[in-house]
Amino acid sequence: MIEIESVSKSYGGVRVLDDVSLTIPTGGITSLIGANGAGKSTLLSVASRLLPADGGRVRVDGMDVATTPGPVLARRLAVLRQENAMSVRLTVRELVAFGRFPHSGGRLTAEDHRLVDEALAWFELGPLADRHLDQLSGGQRQRAYVAMVMCQGTDHVLLDEPLNNLDMRHAVQMMRMLRGMADELGRTVVLVVHDVNVASCYSDRIVAMREGQLVAEGPTPELMTPELLRKVFDVEVEVHELAGRRIGVPWS
C-alpha cells in the first residue's frame, strides 16, 4: 500500500503538485492519467523518493520514503523513469542482474541467477541476453529496463510511461506482461499512462490529475465517463462500450 499525504512540490515558483492525498491499495494495476504537465510524473517521482517533496509525506507499507534507508526501500519498491539515457554498455543479462543488487550487493547467489533467468524469460529477452544495450532497438531496451525492475522482486513497481518507444504489438505485449505481474505475481503496479484507453483496458484503478491536483480516483469503469475525461483533458470525449471495455473517442 502506498499512502500519499498532502504532498506538494514546486519548481521555480510553479506549483506542480498541490496538496495531493491518495492511497494506492495493494495489488492490481493503478494508472495515473492526466494532460501534459498535470503532475503525474512528479507524483510518481516523489512517491518513489527520486524527488524530495516540499511538503507532506509518502509511506510505502508504513515506511516513510524520505527517511527509510535506501537499500531497505529498494527491496520494497522499484521505479523506472521515462528517460533512461544510459551511456553504460552492459549486456541485457548484466543489466537485469543489477536488479538483484539491493538483495545480494553484487554477489549473485544461485537463487539470484534463477530470478534473472526468470525475468529474462518473462520479457522474452532470452535470445538478446548477451547483447549490449546499445545494440538493441528502443523497444527492446525498454523491455530490458522493465525486466531489471521486475527482477528487483519488489512488492511495488512504479513505471513512468512504460509504453514509450513501443510499437502497437510491443505495447500490447508489455501491458499483458504487467497484467501478469499484478495477477500472477501479486505485485502492486503503478503506471503513468499517456493513452487513456490503455489505462481503461488494463488497469484496475485510475487516478486522474489536473494542474497538480487530484481530480478523481477509483475503479476504472467508474472513471471512464465523458464528464470526467472532459474535466481532466479539456476535450470532448465520447465513451463507447466495446467488447465489454470502455473506450474513449476524442476524434469527433
Place this chain on the structure above:
Amino acid sequence: MRRRRGVQRWHVAVALGALALAAVASLFTGVSDLTPTDLLDPDEAQTRVLWTSRVPRLLAILLAGSAMAVAGLVMMHLTRNRFVSPQTAGTTEWVGLGIVVATLSFGGTSVFGKMTIGVAFALVGTALFVWLLQRLVLTDVVVVPLVGILLGGVVSAVTTFLAYRFDLLQSVDVWMNGDFSGVLAGRYELLWLVLAATVVAYLWADRFSVAGMGESFAINLGVPYTRVVMVGLAISSVVTAIVVVSVGSIPFLGLVVPNLVTLAMGDNLRRVLPVTALTGAAFVLVCDVLARTIRYPYEVPVGMIGGVVGGVLFIWLLLRARDRAV
C-alpha cells in the same frame, strides 16, 4: 546459453604472459650489465643494481600503470563521459600546482609534503570540475573534457608563472614529465598506497557501475549516489596525485586504456576493472622498455613515448567511433 563475447579467458592469459615477458625484459634492460644468467651467480654490484634499481623500477611501473588506468576508468564512469580522465579533467595540472606550492613552502626535498599538498590540490581541482559540470548545461559529450582541459590550462599557467618567478621552471618540467629513471629503492614506496586505492576501487566496482547508470537508477537500487560519486572521484584524485608526485604524468594512460578495454568488454566494472589494471601496467611497461632502448644508452622520458603511443591509439579510437556512428 551464456555465450561469452569480447574478451575471453585465454585473451587474459595471453595478456598476462606478454606482461610477464615485458617485465623480464624490463629487469634486464639498462646501462649496467645484468643478464638472466648473472642471477645464478651474481656479484655484489649486480645484486645491488637488481634490488635498488631494476626491481623498484619494475614495481613502480606496474603500480603506477595499473592504478592510473583504473583511476581513469572510475572517473569516466562517474562523470558518464568516455573522454573524462584525470588528464582531461585538469586533475594532473592541479597536482603540478600543488607540487610547486609544496616546494615553495617546505623546500624541494620533502616528498611527504609534496604528496599531501598534491593530494589536497587534486581533490579540490576535481571537485571544482564536477561542480562546474553540474552547473553548466552541456549537451555535447566532447564539451565536458574541453572544460576540464581549459581548467587544466589555467591552472598550468599559474604553475608556470609561479615556477618562473621562483626559478623552478626546469624542475617543474622534470616533475611533470613521466619518467621512471629516478626510481630507486627508498624513493618509490609511496606508490604502494595506490595499490590500496585500486583494491578499494575494485571492492566498490558494482557501486560505481550502478552510479554510472545515472542518479535515478542508483537511487532505485538503494545506492547512495552522491556519496559513491564522491568516493570514486576522491580515489581517482588521490591516485593521480601520488603517481604524479612519484614518477610524473604519463599522458593518455587514464584515457586510452580504459576506453580500449571497455570497447572490447563492455562497462561492467567488476569484470572490466582487473583487465584495465593489467592493460595499464602493460602499456606503461612497454612504453618504458621502449624509452630505455630507443636511444640506448640514453633514456627518453616515458611520458614522451606514452604521449606518442597513446596519441595514436586515441586518434584510432576517435576514428573508430566515427565509423560506428555513421
